[in-house]
Amino acid sequence: MPMLPKRGCCEPMCGAVAAPDSSRCPAHARAEQRALEAGRPSTTERGYGGPWQRVRPLVFARDGWRCCRCGWQPPYADECRRFGLPVDVDRQLELLAAAHQAGERHLVADHVVPVRRFDPNTHYAMENLQTLCSTCHNRKSQGE
Numbered sequence: 001m002p003m004l005p006k007r008g009c010c011e012p013m014c015g016a017v018a019a020p021d022s023s024r025c026p027a028h029a030r031a032e033q034r035a036l037e038a039g040r041p042s043t044t045e046r047g048y049g050g051p052w053q054r055v056r057p058l059v060f061a062r063d064g065w066r067c068c069r070c071g072w073q074p075p076y077a078d079e080c081r082r083f084g085l086p087v088d089v090d091r092q093l094e095l096l097a098a099a100h101q102a103g104e105r106h107l108v109a110d111h112v113v114p115v116r117r118f119d120p121n122t123h124y125a126m127e128n129l130q131t132l133c134s135t136c137h138n139r140k141s142q143g144e
Contacts, residue, residue: 019103021135026103047115047123055124057089059109063131065092067107069140072133074099074107100134108137 007018009025016025024032043049065077065087073081076095080087099106110132115123122128132140 030103056109059129060107060131067133067136068130069132069136106134108132108134110137
């Protein structure tokens with residue numbers, strides 16, 4: 001499959017290369033995300049506090065630490081699978097958090113049917129959760 005030419009960041013006076021699937025370089029994409037999140041309620045207020053942090057790894061483990069749409073999996077989980085080793089959950093979560101902070105591809109626990117308002121009966125329901133990579137999650141979220 002031919003590769004698309006690299007594009008420049010759309011921010012004025014930025015000469016950096018845009019990240020794949022983005023019109024901005026990683027630094028400007030993170031800055032835009034921070035600006036969007038500045039006006040939002042906290043993660044705990046939106047229902048992503050302690051209970052959510054306990055459910056996320058269960059969803060990832062159930063789905064084999066792999067995106068349910070495209071099959072992508074983080075390098076550490078891939079190495080563990082190739083060598084027949086169990087995934088160290090704490091280590092994998094640390095690596096996913098670092099990838100998220102760096103604006104890199106990572107795994108997301110996603111609601112299959114969107115939850116508009118916090119309701120513990122649907123928010124934490126395992127049958128309504130799936131593992132997606134950040135690329136697939138962003139595509140899905142833009143369509144909702």
